[in-house]
Amino acid sequence: MAIQHIAIHIVKRDKNADPLFVKLRDEENPVSGLSGKLGDLLLNLFSEANLHKGEFGVKGDNSVAPYMEQKLGDYYDDSLEISDFIGMTRQLAENYRLILDGNVAIKGGYLVYYQYTKGDDIWFAIAIVPRRDGYDITDDDADVVESNLLEMNKLHLGAAINLSNWKLGLDSRYISFKTGQAKELRDYFENYIGCQRDKQAIKIETRRLRDAVRQHAKDLGLDDVAAQVKLDTAHAYIQQKLTKDKEPVLLSSVANAVFPDNPQEFVVHATDSFDLGEELTIDNSELKRYKKLSGNTRNINLSFDRILLGDSVVFEPADPDDEGSSDTLHISAIPATLKSAILEELAIRASEKVRVNELL
Known part of the structure; x- marks a missing residue:
């Protein structure tokens, strides 16, 4: 991955309802001036597996081009050569200023626009980054000077557009973005990007990966128990990547972890039959469903595959109008070993009852 163009503009206010401070660059920031650490941060901002996905559109209509898509179309030719990067980003920053003029509760920040390559694809990204006031010491005179530090680790508004997929129409989920938790922030930023969120995309992709693992295990001749072991392995590996390693989840890496042979x-199976790409998006709620349904009390420990619920395992909730009723779980596909143990226990009890009666 490498950054080809970068431009940083400022559109911000310190407090709600304050006048905006606007400073737009006339020239691109020199790519050569990027430190290795900052360059790596920018390149990895949108590599997380749980980003939102979407496409351009206006009020649910993806045939209508929002402002940002129009500007990309104006400045990028069919070969994705950019005619005037600084000119394009200045117009995008001006549009951002207009949006903030109409919303005095949004503080804005440093607008970092950059183009980079990832694999064979060309991407255009925007990150709205807050600034922290601080101090630094000069090397020459050891003077203390004020320093403005960009807090890249606090990024909560940003988007990356796969220009290659957008231009060729290869994918309807070519925008990856993060918008923070507050609904007001989400709404204004998605309005600025002109992005329609595909709310089900991450869930669907996570579900497809689960189904691909289960089906491939069956194709290999594994029984239900062994197939569930494969899903447990996938779950553990993905959790490790998301929570501890904080790295993207790659299909090839999942394959190595779950099917090492x-x-x-x-x-090939997951790509051809389940339409999965190399970099996967993961929904945490769907990821939980890779695991068996389970629960225990001091005397009972029960678990079963989720796929059995509603089939060989049926749950009947208690009748809310009947205080004497209780929740009931019906299991029709009883494991042979459990059935044998139950029959053996019942036989022992029957025999003990006969002996007690004889003694009486």
């Missing part, structure tokens, strides 16, 4: 066979 022939990972490429699974990659």
Whole structure:
């Protein structure tokens, strides 16, 4: 990955309802001036697996081009050569200023626009970054000077557009973005990008990965128990990537973890039959569903595959109008070993009852 163009503009206010401070650059920031650490941060801002996905559109209509898509179309040709990067980003920053003029509760920040490559694709990204006031010491005179520090680790508004997929129409989810938690922030930023959020995309992709693992396990001749072990392995590996390593989840890596004997066979299967790409998006609620349903008390420990619920395992909730009723779980597909143990226990009890009666 490498950054080809970068421009940083300022559109911000310190407090709600304050006048905006606006400073737009006349020239691009020199790419050569990027420190290795900052460059790496920018390149990895949108590599997380739980980003929102979407496409351009206006009020649910993806045939209408929002302002940002229009500007991309004006400045990028069919070969994705950019005619005037600084000119385009100045117009995008001006549009951002107009949005903030109409919303005095949004503080804005440093607008970092940059173009980079990732694999064979060209991306255009925007990150709205807050600033922290601080101090630094000069090397020459050891003078204390004020310093403005960009807090890249606090980024909560940003988007990356896969220009290659957008231009060729290869994918309807070519925008990856993060918008923070507050609804007001989400709404204004999505309005600025002109992005329609595909709310189900991450759930669907996570579900497809689960189904691909289960189906491939069955194709290999594994029984239900062994197939569930594969899902447990996938769950543990993905959790590790998301929570501890904080790295993107790659299909090839999942294949190596779950099907180490022939990972490429699974990659082909998941790609061809389940339309999965190399970099996966993961929804945490769907990821939980890789695990069995389970629960225990001091005397009972029960677990079963989720796919069995409503089939061989049926739940009947208590009748809210009947105080004497209780929740009931019906299990029709009883494991042979459990059935044998139950029959053996019942036989022992029957025998003990007969002996007690004889003694009486």
